[in-house]
Amino acid sequence: MTVARFWRKIPHRYNLIGTHCTTCGEYYFPPRQMCPTCRRDGKIESYQFEGKGEVITYTVIHTAAKGYDNQVPYNLAIIKLNEGPSLTGQVICEPEELEIGTRVRPVFRKLGEESEKGMIYYGTKFVVE
Amino acid sequence: MRDVAIIGTGCTKFGELWDRSLRDIFVEAGVSAIVDAGIQGEEIDGLYMGNMSGGRFVEQEHVGSLIADYSGLASELHVPSTRVEAACASGGLALRQGILAVASGYADIIVAAGGEKMTDVDLDTATDALAAAADREWEGIMGATFPGLYAMIARLHMHKYGTTSEQLAAVSVKNHHNGTMNPIAQFRNEITIDTVLRSNMVAEPLHMFDCSPISDGAAAVVLAPADVAKKYTDTPVYVKATTQASSPISLHDRADITTLDASVVAGQRAYKMAGLTPDDIDLVEVHDCFTIAEICAIEDLGFFKKGDGGRASEDGETAIGSRMPVNTSGGLKACGHPVGATGIKQAVVITEQLRGTAGKSQVDGAGIGMTHNVGGSGGTAVVHIFSRDR
Numbered sequence: 001m002t003v004a005r006f007w008r009k010i011p012h013r014y015n016l017i018g019t020h021c022t023t024c025g026e027y028y029f030p031p032r033q034m035c036p037t038c039r040r041d042g043k044i045e046s047y048q049f050e051g052k053g054e055v056i057t058y059t060v061i062h063t064a065a066k067g068y069d070n071q072v073p074y075n076l077a078i079i080k081l082n083e084g085p086s087l088t089g090q091v092i093c094e095p096e097e098l099e100i101g102t103r104v105r106p107v108f109r110k111l112g113e114e115s116e117k118g119m120i121y122y123g124t125k126f127v128v129e
Numbered sequence: 130m131r132d133v134a135i136i137g138t139g140c141t142k143f144g145e146l147w148d149r150s151l152r153d154i155f156v157e158a159g160v161s162a163i164v165d166a167g168i169q170g171e172e173i174d175g176l177y178m179g180n181m182s183g184g185r186f187v188e189q190e191h192v193g194s195l196i197a198d199y200s201g202l203a204s205e206l207h208v209p210s211t212r213v214e215a216a217c218a219s220g221g222l223a224l225r226q227g228i229l230a231v232a233s234g235y236a237d238i239i240v241a242a243g244g245e246k247m248t249d250v251d252l253d254t255a256t257d258a259l260a261a262a263a264d265r266e267w268e269g270i271m272g273a274t275f276p277g278l279y280a281m282i283a284r285l286h287m288h289k290y291g292t293t294s295e296q297l298a299a300v301s302v303k304n305h306h307n308g309t310m311n312p313i314a315q316f317r318n319e320i321t322i323d324t325v326l327r328s329n330m331v332a333e334p335l336h337m338f339d340c341s342p343i344s345d346g347a348a349a350v351v352l353a354p355a356d357v358a359k360k361y362t363d364t365p366v367y368v369k370a371t372t373q374a375s376s377p378i379s380l381h382d383r384a385d386i387t388t389l390d391a392s393v394v395a396g397q398r399a400y401k402m403a404g405l406t407p408d409d410i411d412l413v414e415v416h417d418c419f420t421i422a423e424i425c426a427i428e429d430l431g432f433f434k435k436g437d438g439g440r441a442s443e444d445g446e447t448a449i450g451s452r453m454p455v456n457t458s459g460g461l462k463a464c465g466h467p468v469g470a471t472g473i474k475q476a477v478v479i480t481e482q483l484r485g486t487a488g489k490s491q492v493d494g495a496g497i498g499m500t501h502n503v504g505g506s507g508g509t510a511v512v513h514i515f516s517r518d519r
Binding site: 009030056057058059060061062063064065066068071074076077078085086087088089090095100111112121123 | 253254256257260264266267268269270271272273274276277280281282284285288329330331332333334335379380381382386
């Protein structure tokens with residue numbers, strides 16, 4: 001991945017900045033410029049999510065994604081944020097601590113790396129609240 | 130719009146075809162199909178081909194041109210050739226584009242093909258290429274793998290409906306059994322529930338034997354207007370419905386994680402187009418990229434009520450000889466899953482069944498069959514209904 005491709009998403013990945021449609025009131029993370037409900041009638045503004053939420057479902061990954069080999073096994077979850085939208089993220093805890101319904105909060109962590117000389121990706125992971 | 134029929138089919142063996150290239154397998158499948166249809170190259174009005182990722186798997190784009198060329202249809206006949214991409218639903222979508230071209234009256238004879246050559250790269254690269262079917266920026270970069278996404282569907286399905294690992298395994302056992310009867314299948318060996326449960330964990334709760342393999346293979350069908358189909362074959366198979374639906378690309382944006390709503394909608398549209406109900410379908414090839422995907426599919430297409438797919442699979446209600454045979458080919462699990470080929474292979478299998486030439490896996494009296502092809506974790510679904518009778 002090029003530097004620019006990661007860099008342009010830094011505010012969203014580091015600080016959970018998504019969007020909010022003031023026409024219908026829906027919140028979006030990842031950010032969307034087009035509201036799926038209001039479409040062109042939607043008025044979209046940036047919104048900083050608190051990042052607290054609840055695990056809807058999860059898995060423990062044993063065969064890693066490329067660049068994530070040194071992290072296995074790792075917990076991956078879909079987390080429903082308090083404001084409404086859901087996102088995919090890692091939860092740092094023992095697998096036994098993780099259940100559907102577990103409350104989590106965000107932390108700033110290294111997500112992955114390309115190689116010894118390549119990019120290191122930082123962003124948001126989650127821990128049990 | 131005109132009615133459309135399949136008048137010929139062709140398929141390569143599926144598996145690790147070390148001695149064959151992408152162009153070799155595409156041409157083999159295409160030639161088999163046109164020989165089966167008894168047509169000449171001069172009659173072909175166009176080619177549509179499903180291919181997910183020639184760029185990642187064999188560093189080759191412009192696959193439409195390449196295959197037209199090596200099929201002998203480019204240098205003198207200049208036959209138009211279009212590559213179609215929708216991740217693992219590329220084949221089904223190529224078939225749909227071909228059907229629409231004939232139905233519209235713009236073309237008469239179309240070859241719709243699909244192919245993928247996945248074993249020319251290492252496993253890491255193949256897995257990463259497949260991960261591109263999900264949202265790279267908001268799923269992939271968080272460490273999501275494809276098995277990981279379907280594992281999260283499985284986990285919630287278990288939580289909500291009591292589905293068990295043994296029920297997931299039963300899907301794999303049944304599909305391997307069906308694969309033993311399919312001469313082109315990648316895996317033709319019986320397995321047991323224990324084989325699945327004792328295999329390596331890939332993404333909990335999915336074991337290696339819950340996952341479809343990395344495969345090479347290609348398939349093709351020849352399409353013609355239904356009115357003239359009998360000129361080419363005594364046993365045309367008629368297209369009763371071709372439908373497609375989109376849904377958010379990311380699993381986390383779906384209204385219900387355990388329902389592929391693109392499958393539900395594409396299915397409903399297909400039943401409406403054909404004037405049929407799930408009860409009218411004699412057999413179905415569904416997109417079992419993972420065991421949980423087959424369970425979701427048979428629920429989402431209306432064959433079993435939501436939450437009952439695991440129990441039905443365990444109780445043998447999807448086996449050949451039951452009311453609703455699912456994946457008589459062995460499905461993606463045992464027949465193999467060369468991603469761009471799968472949607473076309475499903476149509477080949479249903480055509481053979483409706484012609485009554487499916488050999489040991491023949492479903493008695495098969496008159497109406499369905500195919501269901503999914504892209505990614507459910508961002509695209511393509512459904513077709515075929516009939517022996519017009």
